[in-house]
Amino acid sequence: MPELPEVQTVVNDLKCADLIGRVILKAQVYWPKIIATPPLQLFKRQISGSTIESIQRRAKLILFYFENGWGLAVHLRMTGRFQLEDGQHLPNRHVHAILELDDGRCLRYIDTRKFGRFYLTNDMNGLLAAYGPEPLDRSFTVAKLTQIVTQRHRQIKPLLLDQHCIAGLGNIYADEALWEARIHPMRPSDTLSGQDIEKLYKAIRKVLRQGIKHAGTTLGNGQSNFYSLGRSRGRNENSLQVFRRTAQPCKRCNTPIARIMVGQRSSHICEKCQPL
């Protein structure tokens, strides 16, 4: 579930939780496939005794940097969540890993679909090298987006979702940005005009900033929807203009929102505002 704004929200909450300077005493792992690298026994040995120096976000990854030069990157994929427990823990069948801290607390990883992954590495830069630019960074400019979009001939939405091209967008915010910019998701990327690209640039940054401001998007009431640390919900759902608003009126022109498949993902569009 989590896209850039949701991951940023989790990181912000983790940073507020007094984790800097804490030592990870021990890792308990109940679903070994969660640990992508290194092999489980090495992972457990290496992470034990690590002191958390900083917590950051890059793309959709949560990055824990340790004082010993290693770092832990966590990708939540669809349903990953962290919870900080003090003494007693609420029972949950989907706890797959627990990091025990030196202050008596535990950071536990919950993931109903078990798609999330932990990467423990002493070469974080290497791990991050393949990702495209951060859309909210100053280095991400209209010129940069022009280059990304013009260099290839692909449908614009799958391109936006490709983390090697731009980091952090997922299905929700890609749909929102394309609606905002009035661009059809199947538009070949190299046919966008300069004006289109500028609108898209502004739209991407607008919807991501808004998502962060609202602490992420939590859809519906299912327990495997997005929740940040603890069980705090995002407040961005009411700001969505098209995502999962199929058949409801377009907020600009009242045309019913259509749902179409693009690159094997559902897309929500106004066919009048976003003609092909």
Added chain:
DNA sequence: AAGAATGTTACATG
């Protein structure tokens, strides 16, 4: 009760 779900990747095919 079938189909879809906020993500990624390996593999196949054009």
Added chain:
DNA sequence: ACATGTAACATTCT
């Protein structure tokens, strides 16, 4: 080399 399609991962939600 690049673009696109399919299946897989595993469980819940509509």
